[in-house]
Amino acid sequence: MITIRDLMTDKQLFGDQFNADSWQAWRTLLAGFEGLPLDNDELALWETLTGRTQAPDAPADELWLVVGRRGGKSQQAAVLAVREACFRDHAAKLSPGEVATVLVISADRKQARTVFRYVSGLFHSNPMLERLIVREDKESIELSNRTVIEIGTASFRSTRGYTLAAVICDEVAFWRSDESANPDAEIINALRPALATLNGKLIALSSPYAKRGELWNAYRRYFGQQSQILVAKAPSKLMNPTLPDKVIEQAKERDLAAAMAEYEAEFRNDIQSFIDVNLLNQLTRSEPATLPPDRRHRYKAFVDPSGGGADGFALCIGHREQSGRIVIDLVTERIRTNPAQVVEEYAGILYQYNGLKMVTGDRYAGEWVANEFKRNGINYQYSEMNRSELYLEMLQMLNAGRVELPPDDRLIHQFQNLERRTSRSGRDTIDHPPGLHDDRANAAAGLAVTLAAKPPLMPAPRWE
Ligand SMILES: Nc1ncnc2c1ncn2[C@@H]1O[C@H](COP(=O)(O)OP(=O)(O)O)[C@@H](O)[C@H]1O
Numbered sequence: 001m002i003t004i005r006d007l008m009t010d011k012q013l014f015g016d017q018f019n020a021d022s023w024q025a026w027r028t029l030l031a032g033f034e035g036l037p038l039d040n041d042e043l044a045l046w047e048t049l050t051g052r053t054q055a056p057d058a059p060a061d062e063l064w065l066v067v068g069r070r071g072g073k074s075q076q077a078a079v080l081a082v083r084e085a086c087f088r089d090h091a092a093k094l095s096p097g098e099v100a101t102v103l104v105i106s107a108d109r110k111q112a113r114t115v116f117r118y119v120s121g122l123f124h125s126n127p128m129l130e131r132l133i134v135r136e137d138k139e140s141i142e143l144s145n146r147t148v149i150e151i152g153t154a155s156f157r158s159t160r161g162y163t164l165a166a167v168i169c170d171e172v173a174f175w176r177s178d179e180s181a182n183p184d185a186e187i188i189n190a191l192r193p194a195l196a197t198l199n200g201k202l203i204a205l206s207s208p209y210a211k212r213g214e215l216w217n218a219y220r221r222y223f224g225q226q227s228q229i230l231v232a233k234a235p236s237k238l239m240n241p242t243l244p245d246k247v248i249e250q251a252k253e254r255d256l257a258a259a260m261a262e263y264e265a266e267f268r269n270d271i272q273s274f275i276d277v278n279l280l281n282q283l284t285r286s287e288p289a290t291l292p293p294d295r296r297h298r299y300k301a302f303v304d305p306s307g308g309g310a311d312g313f314a315l316c317i318g319h320r321e322q323s324g325r326i327v328i329d330l331v332t333e334r335i336r337t338n339p340a341q342v343v344e345e346y347a348g349i350l351y352q353y354n355g356l357k358m359v360t361g362d363r364y365a366g367e368w369v370a371n372e373f374k375r376n377g378i379n380y381q382y383s384e385m386n387r388s389e390l391y392l393e394m395l396q397m398l399n400a401g402r403v404e405l406p407p408d409d410r411l412i413h414q415f416q417n418l419e420r421r422t423s424r425s426g427r428d429t430i431d432h433p434p435g436l437h438d439d440r441a442n443a444a445a446g447l448a449v450t451l452a453a454k455p456p457l458m459p460a461p462r463w464e
């Protein structure tokens with residue numbers, strides 16, 4: 001049987017590409033993953049990479065790699081895909097008509113294309129492997145041994161019907177979704193059963209991010225442990241000694257906290273979840289999604305406007321009860337809709353809530369928003385606080401149990417995804433992760449703070 005070591009060293013295979021000294025750390029790590037013997041130099045490396053003091057003696061089931069940027073992860077993900085697809089005999093365990101799939105999942109389309117280019121490049125660099133290809137398109141390669149390599153993104157949901165020979169997760173710490181607060185766990189858990197028949201490997205490679213999610217969990221639980229789950233962690237330079245120091249130095253000058261994660265493979269201490277999931281669940285009413293207008297309440301509204309792109313234009317309406325409790329009656333959002341049309345529609349909704357003629361919103365939204373509301377008979381007030389201040393203020397209200405949230409999945413996910421960043425100046429900022437949105441959460445926070453600030457009847461309680 002051909003091993004990963006053979007694959008990386010044999011000139012008939014990929015020896016020309018990966019037998020150089022610079023690939024020693026990768027060869028060591030992957031050989032250890034397969035339970036192959038290591039020489040003395042390799043054993044020292046093995047201990048550095050995995051925190052394990054015992055030499056490998058059996059293949060592991062899962063491999064979790066925390067490795068810095070440009071450390072060779074995507075390229076080795078491709079090597080592992082080829083290894084699992086071409087050099088294991090799955091056919092014996094397959095039913096007639098069944099195919100084995102090696103699934104490579106990337107954080108986004110761009111990264112998926114990178115991995116696919118590496119995979120395709122490996123096949124076409126080797127005439128023997130090239131001959132195995134039956135069909136190749138933009139995201140899959142079908143082989144004559146009844147195996148398919150398929151590349152997808154983490155928005156990927158349909159896992160039914162697969163028999164998996166391996167799942168390779170690229171940049172798993174950066175899988176993000178507006179629909180879920182933990183897409184990595186959801187996707188991986190959905191795929192695990194499909195790995196069972198063929199005893200397939202689960203392999204995840206990523207640079208680290210915040211101390212949350214599956215990569216962090218695997219690291220925290222299994223790094224340095226004797227287990228079927230192998231975890232390794234290494235700076236970019238250790239895995240890829242050809243990486244110029246200048247790249248790392250410049251990154252550190254730009255943003256030290258980010259560079260320590262990106263190149264030194266340290267999980268970030270400065271980024272935390274903003275809010276606890278359990279707290280959100282406790283404060284969310286079970287139904288209805290929207291509370292109908294009630295003549296007894298004095299409503300207020302808050303909007304998070306957008307220019308009509310992928311970023312939503314959100315509206316929240318709510319009221320304050322005698323007890324001081326704040327209730328969010330309604331949350332809604334329009335995505336990719338002409339903003340003038342949205343304002344007109346929102347003016348109609350506001351009217352239903354006891355003829356509400358005022359909204360509050362962001363100061364930076366641009367004057368067109370205020371003008372557009374004005375044209376529809378609504379007075380647009382500028383919020384005195386910025387986004388971070390609104391969230392911090394709202395957090396105190398949430399902690400005090402003074403807010404009732406509507407059962408809106410997107411709103412809840414947006415709150416769960418929010419990140420709190422401590423800066424050295426001491427002022428925390430709260431924002432959504434790159435690529436995600438927080439328009440509903442922003443409108444809800446703005447509304448809660450607005451409702452708390454000026455009581456319609458009683459003196460303002462202070463939320464310290
Ligand atoms: N150990 C190494 N020796 C030589 N070149 C390497 C090594 N590791 C990575 N590279 C090169 O660095 C570049 C980035 O690799 P890639 O796999 O895309 O990194 P990552 O996915 O970790 O950011 C590629 O051109 C790759 O060939």
Ligand SMILES: [Mg+2]
Nearest residue numbers: 073074075111
């Ligand atoms: Mg990569």
